[in-house]
Amino acid sequence: xxxxxxxxxxxxxxxxxxxxxxxxxxxxxxxxxxxxxxxxxxxxxxxxxxxxxxxxxxxxxxxxxxxxxxxxxxxxxxxxxxxxxxxxxxxxxxxxxxxxxxxxxxxxxxxxxxxxxxxxxxxxxxxxxxxxxxxxxxxxxxxxxxxxxxxxxxxxxxxxxxxxxxxxxxxxxxxxxxxxxxxxxxxxxxxxxxxxxxxxxxxxxxxxxxxxxxxxxxxxxxxxxxxxxxxxxxxxxxxxxxxxxxxxxxxxxxxxxxxxxxxxxxxxxxxxxxxxxxxxxxxxxxxxxxxxxxxxxxxxxxxxxxxxxxxxxxxxxxxxxxxxxxxxxxxxxxxxxxxxxxxxxxxxxxxxxxxxxxxxxxxxxxxxxxxxxxxxxxxxxxxxxxxxxxxxxxxxxxxxxxxxxxxxxxxxxxxxxxxxxxxxxxxxxxxxxxxxxxxxxxxxx
Numbered sequence: 432x433x434x435x436x437x438x439x440x441x442x443x444x445x446x447x448x449x450x451x452x453x454x455x456x457x458x459x460x461x462x463x464x465x466x467x468x469x470x471x472x473x474x475x476x477x478x479x480x481x482x483x484x485x486x487x488x489x490x491x492x493x494x495x496x497x498x499x500x501x502x503x504x505x506x507x508x509x510x511x512x513x514x515x516x517x518x519x520x521x522x523x524x525x526x527x528x529x530x531x532x533x534x535x536x537x538x539x540x541x542x543x544x545x546x547x548x549x550x551x552x553x554x555x556x557x558x559x560x561x562x563x564x565x566x567x568x569x570x571x572x573x574x575x576x577x578x579x580x581x582x583x584x585x586x587x588x589x590x591x592x593x594x595x596x597x598x599x600x601x602x603x604x605x606x607x608x609x610x611x612x613x614x615x616x617x618x619x620x621x622x623x624x625x626x627x628x629x630x631x632x633x634x635x636x637x638x639x640x641x642x643x644x645x646x647x648x649x650x651x652x653x654x655x656x657x658x659x660x661x662x663x664x665x666x667x668x669x670x671x672x673x674x675x676x677x678x679x680x681x682x683x684x685x686x687x688x689x690x691x692x693x694x695x696x697x698x699x700x701x702x703x704x705x706x707x708x709x710x711x712x713x714x715x716x717x718x719x720x721x722x723x724x725x726x727x728x729x730x731x732x733x734x735x736x737x738x739x740x741x742x743x744x745x746x747x748x749x750x751x752x753x754x755x756x757x758x759x760x761x762x763x764x765x766x767x768x769x770x771x772x773x774x775x776x777x778x779x780x781x782x783x784x785x786x787x788x789x790x791x792x793x794x795x796x797x798x799x800x801x802x803x804x805x806x807x808x809x810x811x812x813x814x815x816x817x818x819x820x821x822x823x824x825x826x827x828x829x830x831x832x833x834x835x836x837x838x839x840x841x842x843x844x845x846x847x848x849x850x851x852x853x854x855x856x857x858x859x860x861x862x863x864x865x866x867x868x869x870x871x872x873x874x875x876x
Contacts, residue, residue, distance in 0.1 A: 456796050461817035465798045469813040470679035470742055474730060478681055481722065481729045488721025490523075491712070499721045502728035506674070509731055510686050513648040514640075514670055516662030520695055521688035522713045523674070523724055527641035528568040529715050530671035530687035533698050534637050535559065535572040535606070537669070537689075540697035541635065542605035555579075560599045561608035562591035564615050566639060569608060579603070589613075589767035591620040597628055606635040611643045611660035615800055615807065616766055617773030619643070619658040626666030635668045635694070641685065644672020646771050649743040652736065658770060662690055669694070677772070677811075679734070679742070680727040683720065742812045746772040749818050750810045756822035760829050766805060777805035781833050789828035795821065 439447075458467040469475070485499075493500035503523050511519035524530045542557045558579045561569050565582075573580035581599050586592040591609055600607075607629045609620035622638055629636035638660055640647070651657045661670060668691065674684040689695040701711040734742075750772045754765050762780030769775075777783045783806050787797045798807040814821075 457794065459813070461814045461821075462794050463796045464808045464810070464814075465796075466809075467813075468676050468679055468809075468811050470734075471812065474679055474733070477729055477733055478726045481726045482681070485722040485725040488725070490719030490721050490724055491717055496721055499724050502724050506724070506728050506731060507686060507688070510644070510672060510688060511662075514644065514661040514672065514688060515648075516690060519662055519670075519688050519690055520692050521686055522695075522698070523719075523727065524685045524687055524714050525683045525716060525719075525723075526675065526685045527566065527639070527671055527673045528571060530641065530673070530685045531566065531568040531637075531639060532572040532575065533687045533714055534669040534671060535569070535576055535578060537694055537697040538606040538635050538637070539576050539578055541694060544697070555603045557605045558601060558603045559606045559608060560596050560604055562596070562610065562613070562620060564589070564591070564613035564618075565608050565610055566614055566641070569639075589616040589618045591625065593621055593624045593628060596625065600628075600632055600634075604632070604634060606637055608637050608639060609660075611638050611640040611647065611658070612770045612773060613639075614642060614773065615805075616775045617642075617769035617771060618767045619647075619660055619770045622658065622660045622667065623664050626664050629668075630666040636666050637669045637671070638667050639671050641671050641673040642676055642773055643771060644670065644686070645674065645676065645678035645739070646743060646746075649736070649739045650747070650771065653740055653744060653747075655747065662688075674727045674730075677743075677746075678727070678730070680730050681723055684723045684727045687714075745812045745815050746810050749812075749815045750774065752818050753808065753810065753822065756818075757825070760826055762833065763829060772810035773808070774810075775800055775805040775807050777803070778829075781829070782835060785832040785835055786825075786828055789831050790824060793824045793828070795824065 456463045459469065488496050488499060490496070490499050490503065506523060507521050508517070510521070511517050522533070524533060538559070539557050556577060556579045558581055559569065559573065560581045560583055562585050563582045564585055569580055572578070581604075583596045583599055584592050590613075596607060607625050609622045609625040611622060612619045626636045628634075640660060643660065647657050647660060661667065668689070670688045672678075672686050672688065674680040674686060675682050678684070687698070689698075699711060699713050701709075703709055750769070754769070754774065757763050757765050757776045763776060763778045763783075766775040766777065777800075778786070783804055784799060787799055787806055790797055798809075799805075800807050
């Protein structure tokens with residue numbers, strides 16, 4: 432495709448956009464159970480209006496855009512209060528992956544600079560111990576930062592095995608990780624035990640609350656049982672919490688939070704002798720979309736505690752109805768004890784991948800898990816209207832596939848990717864080929 436010599440009219444462009452959007456999953460209708468956290472048309476309208484107002488602003492220049500400095504500072508302050516430590520500080524990032532990467536970078540540089548740990552880092556690559564259910568963003572950060580990530584098994588309750596984590600600590604370990612909750616099963620690791628172990632060994636402790644950071648605090652306000660997970664737990668040093676998940680903001684917004692300001696200083700990058708002037712950046716990105724900062728502030732101000740609690744209550748009601756409905760289907764069960772609106776379910780009696788294929792024919796897109804095979808749901812306020820129909824279709828599809836033999840062939844479990852791929856390729860080649868295909872323009876894609 433070449434750049435058109437004469438630009439299209441706005442009407443022509445709008446027509447193409449509308450037509451292409453019809454090919455997407457009906458996420459607004461509640462048919463998609465991942466990727467989108469939709470909180471209502473009123474929220475969408477507010478985000479759109481704010482985006483238009485702050486379209487060209489740049490968070491790289493807080494002296495030029497004083498409004499963004501205020502908005503980010505207040506978003507961080509509100510997040511700190513939700514995470515039980517009003518004095519905590521941090522920054523907004525482009526997503527959970529960047530938040531985790533920044534926490535890992537701070538830990539790595541802390542391990543190099545701290546008098547207590549410099550000898551450990553000098554003996555080999557700094558190490559992080561995380562449960563096998565922790566997000567692949569930790570692997571990605573370790574790859575970028577030349578850090579060794581050590582994976583610990585999970586226990587029978589689908590939470591981190593803290594005793595196993597203890598055995599994996601070496602003189603080079605700098606940080607332990609827990610999830611609140613983990614993405615595959617929606618279970619919250621024993622954060623007090625992990626943080627206590629970190630304190631005992633003089634290590635940092637990161638809590639990945641990308642999913643739960645803007646959900647669990649409001650559950651607590653509603654009087655629901657919530658596992659301890661945030662800065663109220665002694666020994667927790669950093670937390671990642673995504674605004675673009677259950678914070679309901681636009682894609683590309685997260686927070687990385689620090690109990691200690693001295694630790695956060697290891698996050699920054701600066702250069703004083705560049706010809707272009709003094710350069711400093713708190714996060715990975717240079718230019719930062721100001722609209723995302725302003726939208727998150729506007730949304731948090733708009734919803735307030737009551738708006739968030741209303742949406743959390745709706746999501747919990749839907750989740751519990753779905754859990755009860757799944758467990759009532761012969762041969763199916765929800766795995767573990769999900770803490771909030773994220774859950775896994777499967778069957779030991781029939782192939783759950785065949786079940787997801789049957790559900791897709793009815794318009795439902797359900798994410799697949801692997802090792803072992805399970806299916807995955809992320810429940811949002813947008814799903815309240817479809818719970819009954821979803822369960823009815825799930826029962827019908829379970830009856831449809833119940834007697835089919837299990838098979839190892841078919842579509843694999845692709846995190847965040849629903850489309851079909853060729854399962855005959857080696858796994859790494861398959862993944863890299865899929866990523867490469869995203870950059871190619873092909874007929875019919």
